[in-house]
Amino acid sequence: MPDSVQTIFKEFVKKHAMIFTDRNALTSHFAPDTIPHRDKQINMLASILAPSLKGGRPSNVFEYGMTGTGKTLVTKYVGQELEKMSNQGTTPVKILYINCKMKKIADTEYRLVAELARMLGQDVPMTGLPTEQVYQIFFNILDSKEWIVIIILDEVDALVAKMGDDFLYNFTRINQDLKKAKVCIIGITNDLNFIDVLDPRVKSSLSEEEILFPPYNATELQDILKQRVKLGFHKGVLSEEVIPKCSALAAQEHGDARRALDLLRVAGEIAERRNDEKVTEKHVDIALEKIDYDRIVESVKALPKQTKVVLWAIINLIEKGEDDIQTGDVFAVYEEKCKECRLHPLTQRRISDLLAELDMIGIINAKIISLGRYGRTRQIKLDLSSKTKQKIKNILESTLVI
Numbered sequence: 001m002p003d004s005v006q007t008i009f010k011e012f013v014k015k016h017a018m019i020f021t022d023r024n025a026l027t028s029h030f031a032p033d034t035i036p037h038r039d040k041q042i043n044m045l046a047s048i049l050a051p052s053l054k055g056g057r058p059s060n061v062f063e064y065g066m067t068g069t070g071k072t073l074v075t076k077y078v079g080q081e082l083e084k085m086s087n088q089g090t091t092p093v094k095i096l097y098i099n100c101k102m103k104k105i106a107d108t109e110y111r112l113v114a115e116l117a118r119m120l121g122q123d124v125p126m127t128g129l130p131t132e133q134v135y136q137i138f139f140n141i142l143d144s145k146e147w148i149v150i151i152i153l154d155e156v157d158a159l160v161a162k163m164g165d166d167f168l169y170n171f172t173r174i175n176q177d178l179k180k181a182k183v184c185i186i187g188i189t190n191d192l193n194f195i196d197v198l199d200p201r202v203k204s205s206l207s208e209e210e211i212l213f214p215p216y217n218a219t220e221l222q223d224i225l226k227q228r229v230k231l232g233f234h235k236g237v238l239s240e241e242v243i244p245k246c247s248a249l250a251a252q253e254h255g256d257a258r259r260a261l262d263l264l265r266v267a268g269e270i271a272e273r274r275n276d277e278k279v280t281e282k283h284v285d286i287a288l289e290k291i292d293y294d295r296i297v298e299s300v301k302a303l304p305k306q307t308k309v310v311l312w313a314i315i316n317l318i319e320k321g322e323d324d325i326q327t328g329d330v331f332a333v334y335e336e337k338c339k340e341c342r343l344h345p346l347t348q349r350r351i352s353d354l355l356a357e358l359d360m361i362g363i364i365n366a367k368i369i370s371l372g373r374y375g376r377t378r379q380i381k382l383d384l385s386s387k388t389k390q391k392i393k394n395i396l397e398s399t400l401v402i
């Protein structure tokens with residue numbers, strides 16, 4: 001290895017050791033041992049699920065709250081504890097966790113049911129069987145013994161956006177046909193309007209019990225960060241204003257612990273890269289800008305052409321001063337834009353799907369709202385700084401306009 005490369009690596013190792021002890025503890029995949037400020041939700045969920053240990057079917061649960069409020073963390077934690085406990089008892093409890101936003105797993109009914117069957121130990125080909133048959137295979141393995149199967153459908157709104165609510169309806173009623181097994185469904189969402197657009201029958205069976213995850217306030221976020229700082233940072237490298245600042249910024253948005261953690265980690269990374277000995281407020285400011293900018297810009301660059309045109313249409317509407325933008329409005333401008341870039345326009349239905357995708361990536365916010373008997377539409381918002389918006393517009397125009 002040439003000397004210069006060695007020097008870079010050595011310098012990195014040296015610097016790395018200066019700021020972080022374990023960077024991993026500051027990523028959102030890390031599951032801490034204790035979960036501060038969620039006792040109420042943990043205890044509620046544990047009490048709802050506890051009857052499973054004696055062979056009873058727990059009520060279905062609907063969990064909701066803004067992004068980063070600990071829904072996934074708490075649910076997985078209680079699930080793991082329950083499985084541990086059931087291993088010591090007589091009634092087996094099995095937890096099946098599905099993130100409905102995951103591509104290739106939860107994008108069609110077939111794939112989802114096949115995945116659930118696989119999780120229960122029954123292999124199903126990825127494609128090729130009639131969906132009915134996949135259901136039958138799943139049903140057979142599910143009812144093959146006396147156990148309680150708890151199916152966690154995380155980000156369940158994505159599932160309904162992709163395949164309607166029939167699927168959920170069937171699933172919440174599945175117990176009627178089971179002889180040995182009992183199923184409990186936990187649906188999780190951060191889309192607070194979601195439950196209102198569900199078919200009332202699905203709504204009532206999914207939300208036998210409801211658990212709200214309120215946003216964290218700045219003080220609570222500080223506690224969450226302090227716990228991670230002990231695990232991830234060297235002692236004394238954080239200036240004292242860093243934790244309060246990351247917490248305040250994240251609390252201002254919507255009490256999002258993920259964002260607070262990201263800010264803290266990226267601030268640390270920036271300090272490290274600049275070879276600074278301490279992480280300060282200044283690094284948090286840069287982190288804030290960097291996080292938003294990077295995420296959005298990178299995902300816009302990677303969009304397929306048609307989706308870019310849809311986004312372009314939205315930005316145009318916003319620049320015209322529209323503040324109540326719905327699917328139909330986007331579609332009208334999209335059609336014009338297609339002419340400009342000589343693309344064949346897709347149908348309004350497809351545009352609605354593309355809006356859902358943009359929402360999933362987090363570039364726009366597209367809440368489904370019910371229009372009563374006129375069906376549903378999406379209400380579209382774009383919460384970006386003007387600098388980011390301008391950058392996106394430049395990217396779109398440079399790649400779309402011929």
Ligand SMILES: Nc1ncnc2c1ncn2[C@@H]1O[C@H](COP(=O)(O)OP(=O)(O)OP(=O)(O)O)[C@@H](O)[C@H]1O
Pocket residue numbers: 027028029030031032034035036037038065066067068069070071072073074189190213224257258261
């Ligand atoms: N009370 C807490 N204590 C420690 N860490 C937490 C707490 N709440 C959330 N976190 C951390 O914040 C991040 C986001 O939490 P989580 O994924 O559970 O949020 P969520 O409510 O599921 O969000 P989304 O709706 O976006 O899926 C994770 O890294 C998690 O470990």
Ligand SMILES: [Mg+2]
Pocket residue numbers: 071072073154
């Ligand atoms: Mg989650």
